Amino acid sequence: MNTVLFVIIKILIIVIAAPIVGGLLSGVDRKLSAKMQRRKGPPILQPFYDVIKLFQKETTTVNNFTRFYVAISLFFTIFTVVLFCLGMDLLLCVFSFTLACMFFVIAGYSSYSPFSFIGTERELIQIMCYEPMILIAAFGYYEAAGTFSIGGVFGLSSPVILKLPLIFIGLTYILTIKLRKSPFDLSMSHHGHQEIVKGITTELTGSSLAMVEITHWYETIFSLGFVYIFFAYNTTASKIIAAVICLVVYFLEILIDNTFARVKWQSALKYSWIITLITGALNLLYFNFFH
Amino acid sequence: MQNFKIIGKDDLLSVATQMKYDHYRLAQISCTKKDKLDLVYSFVKDYDLENIRIELEFDEEIESISGIYSYAFLYENEIKELFGVKIMRISLDFNGTFYKIKKTESKNGEVAQNG
Amino acid sequence: MSFFQMAKTVLSSMFKKPATLNYPVKPREYDPIVRGHIEIEIEKCIFCGMCQRKCPTGAIKVERAEKRWAIEPFDCIQCNNCAESCPKDCLHMHNTATPANENRDLIRDARISVDAEDNKDS
Amino acid sequence: MGNRTIVPFGPQHPVLPEPIHLDLVLEDETVIEAIPSIGFVHRGLEKLVEKKDFQQYVYVAERICGICSFMHGMGYCMAVENVMDLKLPDRAEFLRTIWAELSRIHSHLLWLGLLADAVGFESLFMHCWRLREEILDLFDMTTGGRVIFSVCKVGGVRKDIDAEKLKKIVEVLSNMDSSLRSITKIFLSDTSIISRMSGVGVLSPEEAFDLGAVGPMARASGIVVDDRLLGYGAYPHVKFEVQTATEGDCYARTKVRINEIFESISIIKQCVSLMPSDTAIDVPVKGNPDGEYFARLEQPRGEVVYYVKGNGTKFLDRMRVRTPTFANLPPLLHTLKGVDLADVPVLVLTIDPCISCTER
Amino acid sequence: MNMIKKSPWILHYDGSSCNGCDIEVLACLTPLYDVERFGIINTGNPKHADILLITVSVNEQNIPVVKQLYDQMPNPKAVVAVGICAATGGIFKECYNVMGGIDKVIPVDVYVPGCAARPESIIEGVVKALGVLESKRKANEE
Amino acid sequence: MSIMIPLIVFSLVIALVVRFMKTQKAFAFTVRLGAAGVIVLSIVYAVCNFNNVVTFDLSNYEWIKYPVLALELLITGYIVFRGISSKKFLVAIFATLQFGLIAWFELTQENNITVKNDIYIDKISLLMILIIGVVGGLICLYSVEYMKAYHHHHPEFEDRRGFFFSVLFLFTAAMFGLVMFNNMTLMLFCWEITSLSSFLLIGYTKTDEAVNNAFTALVVNVFGGLCFTIGIVILGMHSHVLDFNSLMNLSNNNTVVMLAVLLIAVGGLTKSAQMPFSKWLLGAMVAPTPSSAILHSSTMVKAGVYLIIRLAPLLGSNAPGYTVAFVGGITFMYGAFMAISQRDAKKILAFSTISNLGLIVTCASLNTPEALWAAIMLIVFHAISKALLFLTVGSTEHQIGSRDVESMDGLVNVSKAVSMCLIIGIAGMFIAPFGMLISKWAAIKALIDSGNIIILLIVAFGSTVTMFFWTKWLGKIIANAHNKKKIDNTLRFDEKASLFSLSAMVVIVCAGHPLISKYIITPYIQNNMGINFSSPIDPVATTIIIAMMCVLFILPLIFVPLYHAHKEKPSSIYMSGENTGDDESFHGSLGQVQSVELQNWYMQGIFKEVKWCSWASAIVLVVGLLSIVGGFFL
Numbered sequence A: 001m002n003t004v005l006f007v008i009i010k011i012l013i014i015v016i017a018a019p020i021v022g023g024l025l026s027g028v029d030r031k032l033s034a035k036m037q038r039r040k041g042p043p044i045l046q047p048f049y050d051v052i053k054l055f056q057k058e059t060t061t062v063n064n065f066t067r068f069y070v071a072i073s074l075f076f077t078i079f080t081v082v083l084f085c086l087g088m089d090l091l092l093c094v095f096s097f098t099l100a101c102m103f104f105v106i107a108g109y110s111s112y113s114p115f116s117f118i119g120t121e122r123e124l125i126q127i128m129c130y131e132p133m134i135l136i137a138a139f140g141y142y143e144a145a146g147t148f149s150i151g152g153v154f155g156l157s158s159p160v161i162l163k164l165p166l167i168f169i170g171l172t173y174i175l176t177i178k179l180r181k182s183p184f185d186l187s188m189s190h191h192g193h194q195e196i197v198k199g200i201t202t203e204l205t206g207s208s209l210a211m212v213e214i215t216h217w218y219e220t221i222f223s224l225g226f227v228y229i230f231f232a233y234n235t236t237a238s239k240i241i242a243a244v245i246c247l248v249v250y251f252l253e254i255l256i257d258n259t260f261a262r263v264k265w266q267s268a269l270k271y272s273w274i275i276t277l278i279t280g281a282l283n284l285l286y287f288n289f290f291h
Numbered sequence B: 001m002q003n004f005k006i007i008g009k010d011d012l013l014s015v016a017t018q019m020k021y022d023h024y025r026l027a028q029i030s031c032t033k034k035d036k037l038d039l040v041y042s043f044v045k046d047y048d049l050e051n052i053r054i055e056l057e058f059d060e061e062i063e064s065i066s067g068i069y070s071y072a073f074l075y076e077n078e079i080k081e082l083f084g085v086k087i088m089r090i091s092l093d094f095n096g097t098f099y100k101i102k103k104t105e106s107k108n109g110e111v112a113q114n115g
Numbered sequence C: 001m002s003f004f005q006m007a008k009t010v011l012s013s014m015f016k017k018p019a020t021l022n023y024p025v026k027p028r029e030y031d032p033i034v035r036g037h038i039e040i041e042i043e044k045c046i047f048c049g050m051c052q053r054k055c056p057t058g059a060i061k062v063e064r065a066e067k068r069w070a071i072e073p074f075d076c077i078q079c080n081n082c083a084e085s086c087p088k089d090c091l092h093m094h095n096t097a098t099p100a101n102e103n104r105d106l107i108r109d110a111r112i113s114v115d116a117e118d119n120k121d122s
Numbered sequence D: 001m002g003n004r005t006i007v008p009f010g011p012q013h014p015v016l017p018e019p020i021h022l023d024l025v026l027e028d029e030t031v032i033e034a035i036p037s038i039g040f041v042h043r044g045l046e047k048l049v050e051k052k053d054f055q056q057y058v059y060v061a062e063r064i065c066g067i068c069s070f071m072h073g074m075g076y077c078m079a080v081e082n083v084m085d086l087k088l089p090d091r092a093e094f095l096r097t098i099w100a101e102l103s104r105i106h107s108h109l110l111w112l113g114l115l116a117d118a119v120g121f122e123s124l125f126m127h128c129w130r131l132r133e134e135i136l137d138l139f140d141m142t143t144g145g146r147v148i149f150s151v152c153k154v155g156g157v158r159k160d161i162d163a164e165k166l167k168k169i170v171e172v173l174s175n176m177d178s179s180l181r182s183i184t185k186i187f188l189s190d191t192s193i194i195s196r197m198s199g200v201g202v203l204s205p206e207e208a209f210d211l212g213a214v215g216p217m218a219r220a221s222g223i224v225v226d227d228r229l230l231g232y233g234a235y236p237h238v239k240f241e242v243q244t245a246t247e248g249d250c251y252a253r254t255k256v257r258i259n260e261i262f263e264s265i266s267i268i269k270q271c272v273s274l275m276p277s278d279t280a281i282d283v284p285v286k287g288n289p290d291g292e293y294f295a296r297l298e299q300p301r302g303e304v305v306y307y308v309k310g311n312g313t314k315f316l317d318r319m320r321v322r323t324p325t326f327a328n329l330p331p332l333l334h335t336l337k338g339v340d341l342a343d344v345p346v347l348v349l350t351i352d353p354c355i356s357c358t359e360r
Numbered sequence E: 001m002n003m004i005k006k007s008p009w010i011l012h013y014d015g016s017s018c019n020g021c022d023i024e025v026l027a028c029l030t031p032l033y034d035v036e037r038f039g040i041i042n043t044g045n046p047k048h049a050d051i052l053l054i055t056v057s058v059n060e061q062n063i064p065v066v067k068q069l070y071d072q073m074p075n076p077k078a079v080v081a082v083g084i085c086a087a088t089g090g091i092f093k094e095c096y097n098v099m100g101g102i103d104k105v106i107p108v109d110v111y112v113p114g115c116a117a118r119p120e121s122i123i124e125g126v127v128k129a130l131g132v133l134e135s136k137r138k139a140n141e142e
Numbered sequence F: 001m002s003i004m005i006p007l008i009v010f011s012l013v014i015a016l017v018v019r020f021m022k023t024q025k026a027f028a029f030t031v032r033l034g035a036a037g038v039i040v041l042s043i044v045y046a047v048c049n050f051n052n053v054v055t056f057d058l059s060n061y062e063w064i065k066y067p068v069l070a071l072e073l074l075i076t077g078y079i080v081f082r083g084i085s086s087k088k089f090l091v092a093i094f095a096t097l098q099f100g101l102i103a104w105f106e107l108t109q110e111n112n113i114t115v116k117n118d119i120y121i122d123k124i125s126l127l128m129i130l131i132i133g134v135v136g137g138l139i140c141l142y143s144v145e146y147m148k149a150y151h152h153h154h155p156e157f158e159d160r161r162g163f164f165f166s167v168l169f170l171f172t173a174a175m176f177g178l179v180m181f182n183n184m185t186l187m188l189f190c191w192e193i194t195s196l197s198s199f200l201l202i203g204y205t206k207t208d209e210a211v212n213n214a215f216t217a218l219v220v221n222v223f224g225g226l227c228f229t230i231g232i233v234i235l236g237m238h239s240h241v242l243d244f245n246s247l248m249n250l251s252n253n254n255t256v257v258m259l260a261v262l263l264i265a266v267g268g269l270t271k272s273a274q275m276p277f278s279k280w281l282l283g284a285m286v287a288p289t290p291s292s293a294i295l296h297s298s299t300m301v302k303a304g305v306y307l308i309i310r311l312a313p314l315l316g317s318n319a320p321g322y323t324v325a326f327v328g329g330i331t332f333m334y335g336a337f338m339a340i341s342q343r344d345a346k347k348i349l350a351f352s353t354i355s356n357l358g359l360i361v362t363c364a365s366l367n368t369p370e371a372l373w374a375a376i377m378l379i380v381f382h383a384i385s386k387a388l389l390f391l392t393v394g395s396t397e398h399q400i401g402s403r404d405v406e407s408m409d410g411l412v413n414v415s416k417a418v419s420m421c422l423i424i425g426i427a428g429m430f431i432a433p434f435g436m437l438i439s440k441w442a443a444i445k446a447l448i449d450s451g452n453i454i455i456l457l458i459v460a461f462g463s464t465v466t467m468f469f470w471t472k473w474l475g476k477i478i479a480n481a482h483n484k485k486k487i488d489n490t491l492r493f494d495e496k497a498s499l500f501s502l503s504a505m506v507v508i509v510c511a512g513h514p515l516i517s518k519y520i521i522t523p524y525i526q527n528n529m530g531i532n533f534s535s536p537i538d539p540v541a542t543t544i545i546i547a548m549m550c551v552l553f554i555l556p557l558i559f560v561p562l563y564h565a566h567k568e569k570p571s572s573i574y575m576s577g578e579n580t581g582d583d584e585s586f587h588g589s590l591g592q593v594q595s596v597e598l599q600n601w602y603m604q605g606i607f608k609e610v611k612w613c614s615w616a617s618a619i620v621l622v623v624g625l626l627s628i629v630g631g632f633f634l
């Protein structure tokens, strides 16, 4: 009984803490980006203001389904993050995460509006860009940690990164896509100006849009979680170091965001796959050969 | 002062062809509406400007030169819509939807134009 | 061809002071030459109507008989033409802009004091 | 039924600062057809000559467009002055040239920012526009307006720039140099930007001629046209080179414009040092224009043609502008075919479109 | 807690005006003026916007466009007319293809004068619009 | 034996009877009866024999090979005749060679070989029988109304329904035989019949295209048959083995045996349309949809992979094993990549079938318990989902008059039922809690554990691509195309019955996969490999998956009241301000009103069929040759 209660409390904490951290990170992101552009930038809490405002605004819809798909997408993203933080099977996390993304895509399709449609196609391309690498990272993790279980990482005597350095590089590359950072902010952009307007979120308003934003916060946590498990192992220091490295990676992503032009989908696909092949394949082959 | 060569409307195509042959660029086509329609075609080569003037009655038709200067279609659509010049056979004819100006029908059913 | 060309600019910007002027927290000081809005020294005006004739937008209304000079700030393009052509030199371009307003039919009638009229309009 | 995707691109669209509409017919993301629809900005201000007298009309002319506004005023004045046979004092010509070239810098910087934005490079956009503000401050300081100057008039200019301010201009421009160079270097050498621009929207010299391209668009295709060589204003007194490139793609257009910025800076510096010290900045205007004239001058976007026809009254018979964007539309439509949707903003921007100029 | 004052997103439409006011609106986003300090984002999409910044005098063709953009914005929303073109048609009001100010088509909440309107004035106008938004929201709730 | 006869005989009888029917009523009655019979009989059979392995020896019925040979002669004769009269000499040559070989072998060489258990029905055969019976039966049921509508829509084709149904049932009978026989020569006989049925059904409409494609299919299949035959002959002459049970006991170090195994595997590869033989399956799509469903995705092509599963014990870490696994891997990726550029729904299904078969082949040939588990699971899930998809596409075609994916936008508005089935079918193919993904998961584990990194990478990319084309299709269906007009729902009872049953099966089988695993697959693997084995998906994960499944079905229900509570303001879609007001069109250029058209991406420039096909074939051939050379001669 106690354990059940414990798990429930844990889940609650994850569900509440993850978006707070995610939102703060995105606030920091906006502040830092502003600094990089020699602006003062919005307050750190701005993402929360935005989301609360969106909830307070009227929600208009182009049809009855879109909102619902967005909600399911949010649900499964939360589900994924919970699974992840509870140390469940990594591959399962990836699958349920994909399911969440799928629902987001479906939401885009359902509105049947030109810009959101093109955004959706691009979103699919983006998924196509990062999915192999994420899968390969999971495979690599399995080989290195001997289990798919995320919890297993804390029983290791050395961090996974030592065995999967290349995969880690590939993963950071791919996270840029997942975090919707330039140069890969193809399907929807946090910045205002894009040829497809707001892409996949063009038709979403009020609370639907707020849900997308929250989904994104959870996604950030999930993505950084991926980084985390590359560095954490059974010492306490490693956990702190891993957390710091997550922040460093996030900073790096912000830097990249500010130093690259948006690529086209062809290049996005090409480079992602090439990098996936190089880092993923080399690392897996090497690992398999020598262990 | 700049000179304006006045030609008849039937000579337009041959003059334009000659201009194109001489590697002139079409700088603009303009129309002034007074008691007549006064069309001015300007051609430019390097820094040399040639103006061709054609005077038309209001209901006279004139050939398009968009077959010779492909980009003339923009000018022609413009003056066709704004001044009601009857330009025939424009390569891409917007048929009065170029600027989509507000059209107020006057008493005699004529569309109010710029001129 | 190179990556991270921008990184230097971006990173050094992080350590520079933001270029932001911080308006409206810090009010802006305008150069005297700046064209903000037209003001009249009504005492000097002889209601000759020159400014009205010169104004390209018809923002100024002068009624000689009633000795009335009025300007519609939402019609004025701040070209300074009126001021330049006024024989009595009583029109001046002031360097602050007319404040944003919820009502555009704002008429600055020189016979009425500016404050009173602001109150009337809003 | 989707046999192709048709995207209504504009009039309200975040990458188009101005309203214009394109029906983009796409297959996957490739544009197979682009049909324009314009008229959102058409005001019909050419006809306003019948209601505003030729002196007042300067203010209308410069409001054809807020970006290249100074040279609209200047072009209009030049045309009228030629009709009326006015010879301006040298200082006025120099002042006009300084403002014109500053406008060019401002316009090009603005454009660079927008281009950065079109390729999805927000921080670069910010940096370009930050630099541009320094030029705007110069305008503010010399004319009292940031974008619309109202300093041209028929017969000269309305404001003088005193020596101190001239020094300030040179100072600011010199100080900008290093940051300007580092920013423009990014455009010319950053891989991610080059990958978006080089090879996109190639216009060969023949096509450029056949489609009537002007200005940087034509120069980027290797055609040497620059109306400043006609020798209006103070241009006969200064040395400058016409910037050209040969590739004819978006990258070449960027290169040309960037080089023009530096060329303009040098022109301004020359003007300041050659500035005649007599103080006359205008000549009295007597009578009304009678006659017609085509004035041509080089706007930031290329050749603008001003035609005025006076009839001896205060009100002109006809005023006509042919703006560079109007001439550059056919090349744009031509190059749009076959590019990706993501290239559309880049391509549209590299002609540096100005719809308010085009439609008047 | 009401957040609309802390995160007003804007949509910018530029109709039949010269670009003067248009580029000044954009200038507000740039480092010198940086309206993102107030949480303002230029969304480019009516569905996300709270404030419609409009720099046009309308012509026939713009009317449906402006109406539609306005309709697609979710409540509460405010309209700021920037520049005298948007207020009255400005210098173009006598042109044959200009209908006049934007208030001919949609209700305007705040007018920003100037030709071109200065960024400071635009910021001022937007700040005023925030008050309007706030009161509209209250009205909505009742 | 006793009960096997009813299954086959019943099908044969129906096949015979229905051949001579003429009226819709008669068809309806017989085919329904036949379908119901097949379903019921196969279930009864499976239940009755669930716990025992049925074996039967035909050694007392030596004479049986003569009628079989005679029938084979007949078939060969027919093929040769058709081949020659249509100038397809290759078919004739292959068929003649094959018959000559088998006749020579059986008549002169076979005597000294003893076959133990000519019929051997273990768990996997049982599973196949269930699939053939239930899925096949449902498809037959479906086809009654379908074929009626088909001829209604296509008056240009001769109405040969009697022939059609007859071949369908003949095929079913052959399939039952195929999975029961342990004796390879008998299996080969059934194998031929399936090839022939496929040929007949593809050519059903008698158009040039159909006939050509039918021959392509036949050439490939007969070639496969030939390889199979050669393999059998080699095995028989060299090792004196003619049945799978004994085959398993052979050592996999013997070069000759392995060559034979490879040849038989090639037979399997042709039937399951692996690279470089996959082309025929695409051509087969000209056949009426039910036949595509039953022959070209659910059952017949599974015969190929079934054969490879049977061979699995000899494959694994050896040259043929690697070759086959690699071929499967490449096919998996090739199929997925090609499906991206297709907009014809049946083509997509065909490519995805090819692709999935590739994965099954790979898993089967790895010969590790997890891989085998994955392979069998994949067969089950794939058979059901694909049958459902094919049938639904058939119905869709009759509802909207096209099977172009692009014309399916807003299908939900047209027919809720059809689109629900389509959605379930598509979801079943790739979305998380559904079956295919579970099996893929197991496959991935198996691949990692067996160290097949290259194939692992292929799977990573292939799965991603798979997701792309399914999702975009899904997107089209659920797109709310603002389509106000509703076409009348013309689904007939039979169609509904089979569509709904199949949809339900997709869900049930998925939720119940632990049971299938526990009672069918695991015992089979344990028996076969003699090891202790349990499902590769651990119970926690299974629970989570089932939980996800429930959530997927419950969430929508939760949202219903929310929807009623919170009415959103409807709004028009964003079209840059040019909307005409009805969400279907906008004011375009040249003063025209353009209607909104949205087309998915097909990237035909990148995923060119010809280019990739030749590349993939080349890779497969080179790798195959290299490994044969490397494995056998070095």
Ligand code: NFV
Residues within 6 Å of the ligand: D065, D066, D067, D068, D072, D299, D300, D301, D302, D304, D322, D323, D324, D325, D326, D353, D354, D355, D356, D357, D358, E019
């Ligand atoms: N096109 C154009 Fe202009 C310029 N340069 C001018 O004539 O910008 Ni608005």
Ligand code: SF4
Residues within 6 Å of the ligand: C040, C044, C045, C046, C047, C048, C049, C050, C051, C052, C062, C069, C085, C086, C087, C088, C089, C090, C091
């Ligand atoms: S021109 Fe001067 S004096 Fe005359 S009315 Fe105007 S302000 Fe008064």
Ligand code: SF4
Residues within 6 Å of the ligand: C038, C054, C055, C056, C057, C058, C059, C060, C071, C075, C076, C077, C078, C079, C080, C081, C082, C083
């Ligand atoms: S500044 Fe210009 S527009 Fe304003 S009132 Fe004076 S003349 Fe008229």
Ligand code: SF4
Residues within 6 Å of the ligand: D063, D066, D148, E017, E018, E019, E020, E021, E022, E055, E082, E083, E084, E085, E086, E090, E091, E114, E115, E116, E117
């Ligand atoms: S108000 Fe002036 S600057 Fe603004 S758009 Fe109108 S004319 Fe241009």
